[in-house]
Amino acid sequence: METTVWTFSLSVPFEQWAAIYDSEDVTKMHESVGLKSLFRGVSKDDPTKVCAVQQAPVGAAQKLFEDNKAMIAGAGHIIESTVITAYSQS
Structure with a gap:
């Protein structure tokens, strides 16, 4: 297992993006690959x-992420702003 931290910018309000991220369809897609969402939040200093x-x-x-970039971008995620950091337990 690995833990992945994503940081990125939005082109829509956080609440709009979060509603899609938390939707039943996205939850099912995550579950289909064994992905568990641990946290998602908006910066206190920058709402984007x-x-x-x-x-x-x-x-x-x-x-x-790579296989679904068009859908992810459609939710307001600015793909080019994404920084991905993965961590694994040893």
Whole structure:
């Protein structure tokens, strides 16, 4: 398992993005690859900046991201702003 920390910018209000991220369809998509969302929140200083933390089998979160960029961008996630940091337990 690995924990992935995502930071990125939004082109829509956080509440609008979060409603899609928390939707039943996205939850099912996450579950289909064994991904668990641990946290998602908006910056206290900048309402366009988001942090999301997920736990999944190694490589699963990043593959899901790569395979679904058009849909993710459609939710307001600015793809080019994404910074991905993955951590694993030794």
